[in-house]
Amino acid sequence: MGLIIFLVTGALLGWLAAIVQRIENGRGIMANVGAGALGAVAGGLIANQGSILSGVSPISIPIAIIAALAVLGILGLFRNRLSDRHF
Numbered sequence: 001m002g003l004i005i006f007l008v009t010g011a012l013l014g015w016l017a018a019i020v021q022r023i024e025n026g027r028g029i030m031a032n033v034g035a036g037a038l039g040a041v042a043g044g045l046i047a048n049q050g051s052i053l054s055g056v057s058p059i060s061i062p063i064a065i066i067a068a069l070a071v072l073g074i075l076g077l078f079r080n081r082l083s084d085r086h087f
Contacts, residue, residue, distance in 0.1 A: 010040025010068040043067025
């Protein structure tokens with residue numbers, strides 16, 4: 001159950017980040033959704049001390065949100081650096 005909660009939370013954060021960043025293409029939106037979900041699952045895994053399938057602790061949701069935002073921020077940095085390159 002915890003895995004599903006973290007995946008949904010991260011995916012929602014990624015979708016909201018795509019709206020805030022005004023990403024119009026489907027590939028960019030899906031990258032944000034995937035990065036948010038990956039970050040939330042990783043944060044939840046760390047917060048639950050490796051047991052993500054057992055449930056959700058009160059501290060794991062905020063840590064999962066912070067981790068998802070961190071991964072989305074890193075993705076945004078890479079996206080900006082790649083768009084600044086001129087070939």
